[in-house]
Amino acid sequence: MKIVVLMLCLHHTAASSSSSSSSSSAQECPSTQSLLNLLRQVEKMLVVHEASYQQGLRSLRMKISALHNRTGASCSKLEPPPHGRRLGRVFGVGHEVHFLCRPGFELIGSRTRVCLDSQRWSGQQPICRRFNSTGNFLASFSPAPSSSPSPSSPTPSWSSSPTSLSPPSSVRQSHCTHFLGSTRCTCDVGFTISGRDNNICTDIDECLLFPLGRLCVHRCVNTPGSFHCLCPAGYDLSGEGRGCTDVDECEKQLHDCAAEEMCVNTFGGFRCVRVECPRMINATYIKTSPMRCERNPCMLGDKACTQAPNSISFHFLSAVSNMSTPRVLFRVSAARVLGDTLRFGLAGGRGHFSVQRSGRQTGALLLVAPIEGPATLEAEVEMSELERHNLLGRYLTKVTLFVSPYGF
Numbered sequence: 001m002k003i004v005v006l007m008l009c010l011h012h013t014a015a016s017s018s019s020s021s022s023s024s025s026a027q028e029c030p031s032t033q034s035l036l037n038l039l040r041q042v043e044k045m046l047v048v049h050e051a052s053y054q055q056g057l058r059s060l061r062m063k064i065s066a067l068h069n070r071t072g073a074s075c076s077k078l079e080p081p082p083h084g085r086r087l088g089r090v091f092g093v094g095h096e097v098h099f100l101c102r103p104g105f106e107l108i109g110s111r112t113r114v115c116l117d118s119q120r121w122s123g124q125q126p127i128c129r130r131f132n133s134t135g136n137f138l139a140s141f142s143p144a145p146s147s148s149p150s151p152s153s154p155t156p157s158w159s160s161s162p163t164s165l166s167p168p169s170s171v172r173q174s175h176c177t178h179f180l181g182s183t184r185c186t187c188d189v190g191f192t193i194s195g196r197d198n199n200i201c202t203d204i205d206e207c208l209l210f211p212l213g214r215l216c217v218h219r220c221v222n223t224p225g226s227f228h229c230l231c232p233a234g235y236d237l238s239g240e241g242r243g244c245t246d247v248d249e250c251e252k253q254l255h256d257c258a259a260e261e262m263c264v265n266t267f268g269g270f271r272c273v274r275v276e277c278p279r280m281i282n283a284t285y286i287k288t289s290p291m292r293c294e295r296n297p298c299m300l301g302d303k304a305c306t307q308a309p310n311s312i313s314f315h316f317l318s319a320v321s322n323m324s325t326p327r328v329l330f331r332v333s334a335a336r337v338l339g340d341t342l343r344f345g346l347a348g349g350r351g352h353f354s355v356q357r358s359g360r361q362t363g364a365l366l367l368v369a370p371i372e373g374p375a376t377l378e379a380e381v382e383m384s385e386l387e388r389h390n391l392l393g394r395y396l397t398k399v400t401l402f403v404s405p406y407g408f
């Protein structure tokens, strides 16, 4: 009853601080000093309750433990593996023990073992195997690490301070503080509290926790206490180490294209392309620029020659996999118009592409279906010039599209 009155008065005190009006019931409340004294009494009462509760809990745990011991419900004592440590000294049913390896060794087997109701330990007895500095691990388990270190792999000394040689462990001891009979345990960043007595910190696997794309655009690698992202070859890490940006091998002179070839940068790589003028029976072509061939003049009255394309241009484009569509890839424009009609059409590459007129003198090549890479697609856009339905000239544009294996 006293506490209810106290709560009401506290409420009134809070309300009256924001409002000038005071009610009669607020008048019956004790002064602020009396209120403070009352609160201190309640605090003392709660502290006593808390201590009593903690004592009860400790007593209960001891009774359970004693009961387990009396019934003999415990597992056999587990020894730490050679070159390793064991965390946990209680082998009763339901208890956990954890294993760590010393720096320079990796743990193979169960990191945590639980004493089951059947009085058997879960998992397998772990071993500590020497960490290979080249990063190549033996494919099979070995029964015990070799006792004599090979001269090529020096044995790091067992010390409590971590060395750059030793990989950080994914299980650590928690930091616990004891205060007024209660224990509070915390872990380093990237670790979560675990173990029966909250005495162990286990690494959080961020890569498992978040779907791919949330943390890393390509590959996520979990590390003790953290994670990092990896990109495929041909990309640099970007966006705070989570994204992948293509390396422009052509601009950075990282390509190995021959002198007569042209380097085309693609997402995740590059291509060496060679532009050669087509050989036709009716017409001959000459290269007028690295990417363009023009028809040699035709003999007077040679209709087959005059119907062959006047020029052929080559273009190389790069795209990522599964690009959203429809999308304009390329525009073809007539520099000058001699006839009365200009027509645009798709001469090759049907299915993925389409050609649309996008202006009086311009046609656009569109990608109409998403393409899953890696792929190389070709399209041909033909522009015809007519005068009173008579063909004045044909101009061909060959477009090659290199699609990367990834969506970036």
Ligand SMILES: [Ca+2]
Residues within 6 Å of the ligand: 234, 246, 247, 248, 249, 265, 266, 267, 268, 269, 270
């Ligand atoms: Ca590239």
